[in-house]
Amino acid sequence: MAISGTYSFSVNFSPVFRCDVTSASGNLKRNLDLKRLAVSTEQTSTSTTTTGFAENGRTWKKSTGEEGDTTRRVGVEVSEEPERNRKSLKDYFGEVKDLIRSDGGPPRWFSPLESRSHTPDSPLLLFLPGIDGVGLGLIMQHQRLGQIFDIWSLHIPVEDRTSFTDLVKLVERTVMSENHRLPNRPIYLVGESLGACIALAVAAHIPDMDLVLILANPATSFSKSQMQPLIPILKLLPDQGPLSVPFILKLIEGNPLRMAVDNLVKGLPLGPTFGELSQNLLTMSSYLSVRLLNGDELYSDALNLYASLQFMVVADILPKQTLLWKLEMLRLASAYANSRLHAVKAQTLILSRSLYFGMVYSVSVVYLNPLLEKHLLEDGVDLVTVLKGAGFYRRGKYIDYVSDFMPPTPTEFKKLHESSSYEVYDTKEKSPMEQVNMLTIALSRGLRWIYLATGPVLLSTLDGGKIVRGLSGIPSEGPVLFVGYHMLLGLELFPLVSQFMIERNIVLRGIAHPLLFTRLKDGSLPELSTYDSFRMMGAVPVSATNFYKLLSSKSHVLLYPGGMREALHRKDEEYKLHWPEQSEFVRMAARFGAKIVPFGVVGEDDIGQVVFDYDDLMKIPYFRAGIDELTNEVVKLRIDASGEVANQDIHLPGILPKVPGRFYYYFGKPIETEGRKQELRDRKKCHELYLEVKSEVEKSIAYLKEKRENDPYRNLLPRLMYQTTHGFTSEVPTFDL
Known part of the structure; x- marks a missing residue:
């Protein structure tokens, strides 16, 4: 150029x-x-x-x-x-x-x-x-x-x-x-x-x-560091020579070539590692006007070879006296x-x-x-x-989670979608709160296995009312507001958001709990980096301002009126909606003419069963204190609300896992609010539409619960057998529509 x-x-x-x-x-x-x-x-x-x-x-x-x-x-x-x-x-x-x-x-x-x-x-x-x-x-x-x-x-x-x-x-x-x-x-x-x-x-x-x-x-x-006591020794070394300088230089933080040694120490496979070393050796030898330390003798050990290369590069940039000055x-x-x-x-x-x-x-x-x-x-x-994952990019004094958001590139999404958790978490001698943290981290990092284990089926509704498999019934132009049921622990989120990207190239902007973004104080909750994938995929902290900005920018917005109370429900509360008594989203949707898409999702009862819930935990002083500690670390929501939905305490229920079944999603026919701004200013009309949306979500859940009984691939084993014969990238059939 x-x-x-x-x-x-x-x-x-x-x-x-x-x-x-x-x-x-x-x-x-x-x-x-x-x-x-x-x-x-x-x-x-x-x-x-x-x-x-x-x-x-x-x-x-x-x-x-x-x-x-x-x-x-x-x-x-x-x-x-x-x-x-x-x-x-x-x-x-x-x-x-x-x-x-x-x-x-x-x-x-x-x-x-x-x-x-x-x-x-x-x-x-x-x-x-x-x-x-x-x-x-x-x-x-x-x-x-x-x-x-x-x-x-x-x-x-x-x-x-x-x-x-x-x-x-x-x-x-x-x-x-x-x-x-x-x-x-x-x-x-x-x-x-x-x-x-x-x-x-x-x-x-x-x-x-x-x-x-x-x-x-x-x-x-x-x-x-180990470098500190070695400075006097370095002063005694000759300007040139194959002494212990490579080892000393390897200890310096920020050395550009240290990663090659790190890769070897981590025990990467010999074949690929040697190939990479050979390629990098050719690259560096083309640009360095220095000779190997021992004349024309090449080290047979790759680690010593790279240590030598380290010395050559740093010695070329930082001669001995300069290096001493820098140290x-x-x-x-x-x-x-x-x-x-x-x-x-x-x-x-x-x-x-x-x-x-x-x-x-x-x-x-x-x-x-x-x-x-x-x-x-x-x-x-x-x-x-x-x-992007840390939420650290902003162009003003404060981050704007709407205007400062950068959608994931195909490469970034591929890494997120294919990420898996292979870490083994040892819970022995760990407190209950530490075990909660470990499980949270494992769930957030082990995203791919959720998608594979649950074989999600997504259904949508066309303009004429016909139900089809896939997301072809989802409106392309925003603003669109998806309102639905929040399954246990929010396990439905990853397959849902992923499939919108894969099938429609649509970023679903989720309205999320503030604990994904900030803390009031340090404590037992997982590090904020645990939730990088959520921020990468467009989640924003719940607030009226962010909701307004998302709709005004014509985004596709994901909203769970039941919030944490629904995602951390009690025993025998599967598929029970916990929505506020008063409408929270109808007027805002009508202001921007947003299409409201009610949806239901089922499958949590095929993944696990709650056997020790919030009510049980609160009866034990130790766990009650832990719940209070976690809840006080984050911003409290719905403090002015009444009823069960106002209970936003952070806890992890005891869950008995099952052999994974299947997740089913059904998106109903979009409800138009365009042209109804004046009508929906009436409190009664607004509440009627709110109840209509809630009723449609409940009907979607009932529809899926009934239809899945006729799915021959509802269980994991039949799906694996099908994919074994048809390929693991093939779409597994489901019930007749």
Whole structure:
């Protein structure tokens, strides 16, 4: 890709700027040739392409001319194209080779060309590198991040000796300058290792600034690492030689090639691993102008080979004296950041299996992702997907779960749909509350098995009233409001949402309990990362505002009036609706002319039976205290309601599992509200429609309970036998319609 200019960096720590080819400086050869990078934050085109979330739950694109566009954008979408064009280690080494050349310049910002595709209201993302200082740690993420962020990366030349505190001041000045220029957009600080310490220090210095911290393997625990006592030994080592330096360097957090050693240690299959090693060896040998440590001798052991390659790369980027300088800076940075943690108030996402801090972390929002302990240059790490799942992408001061939502790409949906839980949860010597948490996590991660074990049958109703298998009777254009019965533990959700995506490419936006999004305090509930898949698929916290926004954006909305009381029902309450006495959704649906689709679902009684319910638990003081503890961790709903529906206590009933049966869904004929806005302002008319919807849901459940008795494949074994002979991707028949 040709570009119309090259790079010129500021000599006074100022933000990035463009230096045209026609510049009179006469110094173009002196500047770094950063091929695929650009340093301008200006809009060089008079026409931009914006992407959004379609009215029917699918993706769309539109062009905006010079005069702009007054249409309110209700969402963004990250396309599949960048996933296919994702850069690799080959690109990393090619661009590192240019960047490590010493030019005598100070630390400065550069912006990858990929970030020029972002929309005008995209947040600013400042990447702060680890001890290598190159600034290419996000190179595999540039394509996707560039669609939704304005990316600036900090480059610290190899021979630069800027102190940690001066680096903090540089970043702090940039943050304040950009905030002054565009005060309504948040600024993301993505820091890895040393860069994470810089991000924490900046956030502590300007706690009132709207910052979002993304910390990948932060080096705040450097004082406890194995590297600390080895620094004096490193000083005694010769500049070159095959001593223990590879082992020492392997301990450094944020080393770009550490993932290769990690993969070997984890015991990956020998065949694929060796193939990957061979390919990566060819890639790296093409871009490194150094020789193997032992002359032409190749290590027969793959681990030693990669340790050698580690040394070559890091030694090329960080010569011994530079490495010592960086390690001393790392020590000071760790101590500096730890001493100021109490002042950090920024929203923070920690990409690590566990906290790296030896003290209580005092930020306003800490989201810990226990599944991601990888480096940003490692295959399989997609920062955009992580941000979407964590609910950490926003373009304003607060996240808007409707307009900031990005529908899952085909690749993301495939990973969610095919995810399985293979973890074994040992419940021995665990408290009841810990066992509840383990089961919740297992259910949320073991999504695919629910779909396979229940063989879902989905029926819908055409305009003429004919019932058909599949979702062809579902309206394509929104707004559409699906109102139905919430089965035990909400087990119907995954097959339901998945099939809407598979068959109709419709994102079903569920109105969900706030516990999926926030906590009032720390406690025994599972980590928020447990619910990443729900947020990825478009769930929003229950509120009148979010309901309004979803309908106004013509979305397909999923609503369960029975809420948690219905999903955590008592013994012998299968298929019993627990709806509020007064209507909650009719007037809002009528305001936007939404089609109301009542639906029923059955099958929970073929999965398990409640044998120890809420009433039983509340009779035992120990369990009663545990229920109170869990309930007090989250926002309470329906505090003004009366009756059973007002009971929103969080608990897990005792369930006796059964050999899985089958799930059945029936979507009734859509009820039109278009043109009835004035009519439904009447309280009596509104309540009549509410009761009509409830009655249709009950009729749908009764219909399914009757018809499933004639399904020869209701039980698991007949379905498995059918799929054995017809293929496991074939559709298993059901009862006659």
